Amino acid sequence: MSSGDIGVGPGDSSFAEAGPELIQLLTPEGERVEHPDYSIEISPEELRAIYRDLALVRRIDVEATALQRQGELGIWASLLGQEGAQIGAGWALEADDMAFPTYREHGVAWCRKVDPLDIISLFRGCDNGAWDPVATMFNLYTVVIGAQCLHAVGYAMGMQRDGGNGATLAFFGDGATSQGDVNESFIWASVFAAPVVFFCQNNQYAISEPIEKQSRIPLFQRARGFGFPGVRVDGNDVLAVLAVTRKALDAARTGQGPTFIEAYTYRMGAHTTSDDPSRYRLASEMEAWKLKDPIERVRAYLIRSGYADADFFAGIDAEADELAARIRQGTVEMPDPDPDSMFANVYAEQTPYLTEQAAGFAEYHASFATAEQEA
Amino acid sequence: MAPVTRPSTSVTLGKAINMGLRKAMEDDPKVLLMGEDIGKLGGVFRVTDGLQKDFGEDRVIDTPLAESGILGTAVGLAMRGFRPVCEIQFDGFIFPAYNQIVTQVAKIHSRSRGKLPMRIVIRVPFGGGIGAVEHHSESPEAYFSHTAGLKVVACSNPVDAYWMIQQAIRAEDPVLFFEPKRRYWEKAELDTSATPGPLFVTSVVRPGDDCTVLAYGPMVKTSLQAASAVEAEGRSLEVIDLRTLSPLDLDPVYDSVRRTGRCVVVHEAPTNLGLGAEIAARITERCFYSLEAPVLRVGGYDTPYPPSKIEEDYLPDLDRVLDAVDRTFAF
Ligand SMILES: Cc1ncc(C[n+]2csc(CCOP(=O)(O)OP(=O)(O)O)c2C)c(N)n1
Ligand SMILES: [Mg+2]
Secondary structure, three states, X not given: OOHHHOOOOOOOOOOOOOOOOOEOOEOOOOOEOOOOOOOOOOOHHHHHHHHHHHHHHHHHHHHHHHHHHOOOOOOOOOOOOOHHHHHHHHXXXXXXXXXXXOOOOHHHHHHOOOOHHHHHHHHHOOOOOOOOHHHHOEOOOOOOOOHHHHHHHHHHHHHHHHOOOOOEEEEEEOHHHHOHHHHHHHHHHHHOOOOEEEEEEEXXXXXXXXXXXXXXXXXXXXXXXXXXXXXXXXXXXXXXXHHHHHHHHHHHHOOOOOEEEEEEOOOOOOOOOOOOHHHOOOHHHHHHHXXXXXXXXXXXXXXXXXXXXXXXXXXXXXXHHHHHHHHHHHHHOOOOOOHHHHHOOOOOOOOHHHHHHHHHHHHHHHHHHHHHHHO | OOOOOOOEEEEEHHHHHHHHHHHHHHHOOOEEEEEOOOOOOOOOXXXXXXXXXXXXXXXXXXXOOOHHHHHHHXXXXXXXXXXXXXXXXXXXXXXXXXXXXXXXXXXXXXXXXXXXXXXXXXXXXXXOOOOOOOOOOOOOHHHHHOOOOOEEEEOOOHHHXXXXXXXXXXXXOOEXXXXXXXXXXXXXXXXXXXXXXXXXXOEEEEOOOOEEXXXXXXXXXXXXXXXXXXXXXXXXXXXXXXXXXXXXXXXXXXXXXXXXXXXXXXXXXXXXXXXXXXXXXXXXXXXXHHOOXXXXXXXXXXXXXXXXXXXXXXXXXXXXXXXXXXXXXOO
């Protein structure tokens, strides 16, 4: 097999061409197109709300990146370029559904009403995510690649057994598809027909490694071998992502088992603020993807169809400014955690040994205060 | 005869490992590097920088994102006579490979009655202090030191790093090679024409008379700082860099403790059942009548590694080392 047969990745001449399987409802130019298997009914009001989410989430991301550069965050994992995939998926979730994110799903978090500051606190080094995963139905971030996919399947098996109405949505990257845990999750989901949807954001890179280091076939085609359908959607087309994910979640909820969704997109930024992509990819690649921006096409469509005017966009910009200011202030004013909080919640039932250690810790720190007073 | 040149240069610990890897690859065509992002990127810490360019993609392999895969295929490559050097990107990501390391890598030599040597090196950047998010600051060395069939070493400075990585690659057994990631940027003079001592040997890095302080990896520097800090007060600490965690080489430690009568073991890993526990037990067995105080341990607390804003409260520092030293004198 030559690499030309693969049809994906920078090693191929058709790079950035996702192939005929790509499901699209809104072109990069902002034109609505029809698809034989997927359609979407969406009101102008909903479209404006989607645009608002896209724009605000991008603004959160830009602000967080700036905060990291100014030393306020330890690190930030940017979602730049992946807003369409995430807002589309987030909009498809119903109240009873449970989402299992990686560390990059700030857009889905936004749709789940997670306060951005509760995400920022993780990247600032204050905690491991401050939101309530039970109340928001948005699990805590999982940094260990792929581990959450099995959790999503287990949660779905629980829904199957306790009469729940929901389904789970498991997020992971292209790189994660190589992990054993992720492949095991496919097998379990398939064997138990679990109500789970696998949502893979193929942003073309796992840190420095392009997709062909993980796969010799388009990722969505792998699903077939595990025994469930796989589809490839334009990840920068929020409407197509919403339609495809909604249909897959519906199928899962109605006992038709899992679906694998490959959201074909591009990581426009560095892997994280610690990364330097100039070491492994060409700027021209990014230029090509800029033309497929997920937000610009919605804006173009809103204008073209007369659903939004200049006032609307100015209003969103103003709201984004306010949000950014709130995030900035909330971040710089965020208190450091109490040092002895490290002993809290290690166990549901605290052990005597750890209680003693925590007491020793407190005593040791108090001794410095005493020494200072005496000095 | 041509004059012997002594090329001595100032290098960082990360660069020293890079140079050691390069030398090992030049010396033996069977040496392969495997890991995530180690090729074009040169690794997230740039330890393999430039090696793929010079040795090619067949010898410096950017693997799929799967640690169990890295170690499992390394086993097959070792069976075929290669010497794979596997990079685990961060300490906390070694666990998907734990099964392969503990059930396979550690046991195959013994199961095959010596027919299948496992000449594998597993490089692990370890420890905290760099302000990272969770899973990026851990010290999992005890899990591996507890497993028969694995050898475990930790370097603490550029000179040792340069020699130890080459010796680990030449070793006939699997070696876990722990690299103190917060010390990657520290520099020292490296003379590549020197003759190193053997790998599995512990060394006294600062002689002293009053108390023996044992450390390895990132805590060696902390312990040396503690020794300097109390020098003016007239207290003399002997600092020993363990270097090898399994097997332990404690003869120099016994000699030291018999002289000082006091001992403190320092590591970042949680204290409970850490290396310090085994070391304290052995010292007690061998040096009981020389001890003026029980062997004390200074380690991480027995909690998950905390968020980075409070990691300095978790990690042993100069004050905690000296506090333990004081306590040995209070007995
Ligand atoms: C088990 C494990 N191994 C390695 C890492 C280090 N790491 C963090 S992100 C990443 C790449 C992930 O790529 P992908 O799955 O495509 O997701 P993306 O970051 O592109 O969203 C790696 C190797 C990790 N977090 N967990
Ligand atoms: Mg990716």
